[in-house]
Amino acid sequence: MKRVGVASLMHESNTFYPVPTNREMFRDTCLVSGREVISHWGEAHHEIGGMLEVLPALGLETVPLLTGTAMPSGPVEEEAYEEILAEILDRISGESLDGLLLALHGAMVAQHVRDADGRTAAKIRQLVGPDLPIVMTLDLHANVSPLMIGSVTATTIYRTYPHLDQRERGREAARILAETLEGRIRPVQALVKPPLCISILAQGSRYEPMADLYRRMEELIHQEGVVTASIAPGFAYADVEEMGPGFLVVTDGDGPRARNEALGLARRAWDRRHELTLLGTPIGQAVREAMADDAGPVTLLDVGDNVGGGSPADGTLILEEVIRTGSGPALVVLFDPAAVQACAASGVGTDVSLEVGGKSDGLHGPPIPIRGRVRCLHDGAFVEEEPRHGGARYNNQGLTALVETGEGHAIVLNSLRMAPMSLEQVLSLGIKPKSYRILVAKGAIAPVAAYEPVSSRMVYVDTPGITSANPAHFDYRHRPRPLYPFEPETVWDLS
Ligand SMILES: [Zn+2]
Numbered sequence: 001m002k003r004v005g006v007a008s009l010m011h012e013s014n015t016f017y018p019v020p021t022n023r024e025m026f027r028d029t030c031l032v033s034g035r036e037v038i039s040h041w042g043e044a045h046h047e048i049g050g051m052l053e054v055l056p057a058l059g060l061e062t063v064p065l066l067t068g069t070a071m072p073s074g075p076v077e078e079e080a081y082e083e084i085l086a087e088i089l090d091r092i093s094g095e096s097l098d099g100l101l102l103a104l105h106g107a108m109v110a111q112h113v114r115d116a117d118g119r120t121a122a123k124i125r126q127l128v129g130p131d132l133p134i135v136m137t138l139d140l141h142a143n144v145s146p147l148m149i150g151s152v153t154a155t156t157i158y159r160t161y162p163h164l165d166q167r168e169r170g171r172e173a174a175r176i177l178a179e180t181l182e183g184r185i186r187p188v189q190a191l192v193k194p195p196l197c198i199s200i201l202a203q204g205s206r207y208e209p210m211a212d213l214y215r216r217m218e219e220l221i222h223q224e225g226v227v228t229a230s231i232a233p234g235f236a237y238a239d240v241e242e243m244g245p246g247f248l249v250v251t252d253g254d255g256p257r258a259r260n261e262a263l264g265l266a267r268r269a270w271d272r273r274h275e276l277t278l279l280g281t282p283i284g285q286a287v288r289e290a291m292a293d294d295a296g297p298v299t300l301l302d303v304g305d306n307v308g309g310g311s312p313a314d315g316t317l318i319l320e321e322v323i324r325t326g327s328g329p330a331l332v333v334l335f336d337p338a339a340v341q342a343c344a345a346s347g348v349g350t351d352v353s354l355e356v357g358g359k360s361d362g363l364h365g366p367p368i369p370i371r372g373r374v375r376c377l378h379d380g381a382f383v384e385e386e387p388r389h390g391g392a393r394y395n396n397q398g399l400t401a402l403v404e405t406g407e408g409h410a411i412v413l414n415s416l417r418m419a420p421m422s423l424e425q426v427l428s429l430g431i432k433p434k435s436y437r438i439l440v441a442k443g444a445i446a447p448v449a450a451y452e453p454v455s456s457r458m459v460y461v462d463t464p465g466i467t468s469a470n471p472a473h474f475d476y477r478h479r480p481r482p483l484y485p486f487e488p489e490t491v492w493d494l495s
Pocket of ligand 1: 139140141163
């Protein structure tokens, strides 16, 4: 029986966020090896779960190596990155493998190397030699680099944002690897990167023009001789040379065709580039719109403090506007370990006066004074059984306090930064989201899967911050130039 290694190192790194990601932050989210990989990911709606599911059915032996993932944040510390990579390399060299499944993110930046995923893939390739088939999966927010693609045999990337097809991509990667090992296909891949930046708010795979691009991609995948195809709209919050969308086609042995088809997809996006720049609704208008909606609650997406994009999770600008205008009641989750400790010291059922949020930096609003009652304290562990963006099943937001204010707002304070991918984050505290007028979710498109079912509508709010929808706010040093829309006159020279 042929033996297939399964390894993963995933992080979405926001280079505009000054807090680096260390090893402990990987441990807080998930850093497991050997058999633990199977218990942690086996049932999860994640690519690792999909790989583990189909490998036995394909007649292949699974060799779980190591998986590491951390909540998006600043670039990964050199020591943490090198240590985890060395462990992966160690485990690979300790096994005799016939193939490898590698789940990377594609937007990981380490403090000492900007194309960290490219380096990870290249180091693994160097170790196993040129002939071992490696099939890689990437997040849709990958800034795909030639080094990543050049280091592996084939690649497949999530096709949905919110990311709900992660498990299926893992299954697909395993099938491509199996067919390669059987000698039935000989994957050749081509990557095309037009000089373009796609706004995070234009990346939703259900909305035009992305929906059109994904339909065209699916048609292509069903053609004879095409192994798979992918579109990665990219991650504008990583200031790297490969920032921007990637169009990738994998064919069975036909390099020129792979390149032509990838060019065709990229051209289609380029032709609609004016539709790929979107900004959100101003804060005041968003709160007014929410209060005017009697069918509520309305979810206000705090795009400038998009935790899944690496922001601090304690931005207060929407809460400030809600309180200032006497709107609500609102449900707001804030990362604030100090306020949690104050609630824990005071105790459940007691009244507290706190200054909440706004403590990480001066970019996402000030701390906000609140008075209210501590309704519950929770260890922060919750399980998500449905397919949700990110595919995590076991989640941990650290010690968490729910404070109900005199105005009826529910302020959830947690001790570990947690992106709002799962409604269980608040349901586990006994909160009934439908009893509020306003739900604040700190993200862009990703929280839609969790919040849309309990909301009358979703409003993307143009909050400032390190994940603002307007990349013109950022000072780039490494991104490609020229790039549309930063340089509006950009010409894509294909000669
Ligand atoms: Zn993503």
